[in-house]
Amino acid sequence: MEKIQKSHVQVGGLKLHVAQIExxxxxxxxxxxxxxxxxxxxxxxxxxxxxxxxxxxxxxxxYGLFTIHQSRKKLTSMTLSMILLPFSTPWPSIR
Structure with a gap:
C-alpha cells in the first residue's frame, strides 16, 4: 500500500488541504x-x-483543514470545482 501524503497547495488564491498518492x-x-x-x-x-x-x-x-482567504468566503462547492478542473492534470506535487 502506498503512503498517503498530506499537504497544502495554493490553487487560484485558495489554500487547499490535499491528500494524494502518486x-x-x-x-x-x-x-x-x-x-x-x-x-x-x-x-x-x-x-x-x-x-x-x-x-x-x-x-x-x-471542512477538515481547508483554508480560505477572507475575500472568498462565499465560494461555493461548484465554483471550487470549476477552479480545480483546469488544475487536475498536471497537479502540483507536494514532493
Missing part, C-alpha cells in the same frame, strides 16, 4: 460529500493507487 500518470480526483472530509475517500484512494492511478482528494470549504 503512483501513476493518470489522475483520479476524489470529491467528498456532505458532511465529510478527504479521509472519507481513503480506502478508495488506496485501491485506485494500487491500480496504478494518481489519487488526489481535498477538503471542501468549511
Amino acid at each position: 503512483t501513476g500518470p493518470k489522475v483520479v480526483l476524489f470529491l467528498h460529500g456532505f458532511p465529510g472530509i478527504w479521509y472519507s475517500r481513503k480506502h478508495q484512494m488506496i485501491a485506485v493507487a494500487n491500480a496504478g492511478f494518481y489519487a488526489i482528494a481535498f477538503d471542501f470549504r468549511g
